Amino acid sequence: METTDQLAGIEISTEKEELICYSYDSSIAEPELPRAVAWPRNTEQVIRLAKYASDHNISLIPRGAGTGMAGSSVPVATECMVISFEKMRKIIDINTKNMTVVVEPGILNSTLQQELKYLGFFYPPDPASLNISTIGGNVATNAGGPRAVKYGVTRDYVMEIEAVTADGTLINAGGRTYKRAVGYDLKNLLVGSEGTLALSTRIRLKILPLPQDVLTLLAIFKDLETAGQAVTKILSSNIAPRTMELMDRLSIEAVENYKSTGLPPEAEALLLIEFDGISSAVQQEAETVIELCRPFGGDIIVAEDDAARDRLWEARRSISPALYHIKPSKINEDIVVPRDKIAAILKDIKKLSEESGIKIISFGHAGDGNLHVNIMTDKNDPEEYRQGLAIVKKLFEITLNYKGSISGEHGIGITKAPYLEMEIKKRELELMKGIKKIFDPKGMLNPGKIFC
């Protein structure tokens, strides 16, 4: 990198160690080394970086905390600079009357949650990575999380985004009011665009008051399909649990081997079901669910206190890291199907595993039809890995046959880009590429992502 006045005062490194560290995410995408990593401290520095990059034809790879599962923040060419938002992590404003908060993109989801909790509020989207992922990254991938089944996804809470376009212009998308019918919805275009349209510098989010009460149940099933059937039954019964998380036997085993949290070892499938709201309503909903699970043979354990609840959630959130201990290069997909197809696709996945002899571990947000399907392969065994990739393709075909989608919350990034055209038709793809050109005519922002 040439030193230049244009970049004065901006923290930038070209040290190889840094370049390596900032080129990986949590996916299997293989990075190129960027030319530099920059850590802007404010919007003005982001604008200067964008202008510099544009002037010098260096592409920019925006990065939150690198917890992405699809390679969205992984450089694919060397003529690029990673722009890390980890030093733009302030809470700018909390307005409890309007129930909104303004943050910089680099703040961790959990840091925001802690601050809000102190004031009696919460921010509903809770990706399992919430302790290590940033709001900016959550917005870029339209992150979901367990609570999405009741509260919706990141998109539903983003009100306004201040962002810098590829040429260094500052824009505002969305507004301070939730209701708004003024021109095209640029805000929702930016959410989930994986850093390919603009660089977010400030994000206004809706927040909600903390619920009066929370009640957590663990429902234990003797097989996976039955658990899937129970999910559909519960969700069409006029109750709204805030989570409906599924774990299959292999997930349970993986977690218990990684760090024992006391999950029932004999279970073939678990549902982690949580309710929140006014105490009396929560009690009533829980009782209904216990009744509904009975015909499916689902035994129920109620978390008696906060410690018991925390243990259950620790187990749930440990699945993903635990799996890396089984196979270092597991292929992690996050397909989603209409929720009445959960039981059917679980059966199909079992068959895929049996036919190939490759372990497939499924867990995730059953209430949304959104499953994390982990195909346990090792890249060092090329034949196994090739087979793993073949399973991915079949899994996507099955998913799309059920009218589902190849990504529920991870995004397309690099790893799913080759499959995009299985889901998105030619004309829609042309429209998307046209939109990309409008925002970023020179293709400077996060090249190689979403579109091959």
Add this chain to the structure above:
Amino acid sequence: METTDQLAGIEISTEKEELICYSYDSSIAEPELPRAVAWPRNTEQVIRLAKYASDHNISLIPRGAGTGMAGSSVPVATECMVISFEKMRKIIDINTKNMTVVVEPGILNSTLQQELKYLGFFYPPDPASLNISTIGGNVATNAGGPRAVKYGVTRDYVMEIEAVTADGTLINAGGRTYKRAVGYDLKNLLVGSEGTLALSTRIRLKILPLPQDVLTLLAIFKDLETAGQAVTKILSSNIAPRTMELMDRLSIEAVENYKSTGLPPEAEALLLIEFDGISSAVQQEAETVIELCRPFGGDIIVAEDDAARDRLWEARRSISPALYHIKPSKINEDIVVPRDKIAAILKDIKKLSEESGIKIISFGHAGDGNLHVNIMTDKNDPEEYRQGLAIVKKLFEITLNYKGSISGEHGIGITKAPYLEMEIKKRELELMKGIKKIFDPKGMLNPGKIFC
């Protein structure tokens, strides 16, 4: 119109009476007469109409039921054809397990509500026009309604849109699963685009189970500002009423003169507050609200039965038609401010009225900060009308000073297009116009709307 094989079997009229009827909406926009009106019966006919129009350089003006408040379905040039969706009004599919419904755009909101109610479900968006407005029109303007304060707006319930682009290509935006992170969000781009990007032919919506219980309160205040303060207090108190509708004294008078529904005539302001959910929770929320209203001097009437509730809602929904009986060309704006600014802007509006001597009637969705501000002028009195338009400009300035928005749910259409640049900055406007060009390079769809 030339008769041509391209249009074989499509119902089309060029009768002047029809052209006149199909050129108006509920706004003050002044129409040109279109060359024809077409009533397609299915997607295939819409495709043929789009291709014909594109081949012959005739622009298309999509139209639901013509209840729009901003002129979005009003022709601005004669070389156009109105495409009325009123004969595409089927329910294609109701899936109670997935809680989704697929409809054609011409179905009335209330027709859908009735069918769903029979099955124990409802579709939350409920614009006051629900008995006469179509789902297609609701989607085109991202319609809100009283229940938006709890349930959100149309955008939040649209999952997938099948649409025909200007060149007659069929596209699908969105999908069957709510969670989805696959490329850019074309669905939300279509919602609220006022028919300028594509012609919706099928719409998949989320639905919800009917709540167990509903409880309706009428809170009576001695002045408007105090009512505004009560709104902010209630909404920041960890309760979620499903409506929080405000009526000022002039709205009450207008309704009572139009058709008496027994509203308290001495009230300066009313709040129509409704709760839904599990009975015990509803009771508890209502009791909390009664307590919260006390310091503001808000007397409470509880609707004792369905008939009493229906009467209150009939009164609320009659405001808009009632106002036409006072002044035939009232200027109806639907500004929205952050909700802690409701009391302040109500005070400012009062001042605008006092200074000008022109009656201004305010009512609407106070819980969302979304007010229908009716400037009561008569076009036949040019001086009064000129003054009315000057008030509109001032109102928008005040709204934007409070970081609000010039349209909460009506859209921009023709009537607000001259004010768009007060809210949308140059670069954002360029992006929007760029997107329009990507979808509709020849500018054939609903010209003259949103952008001047």
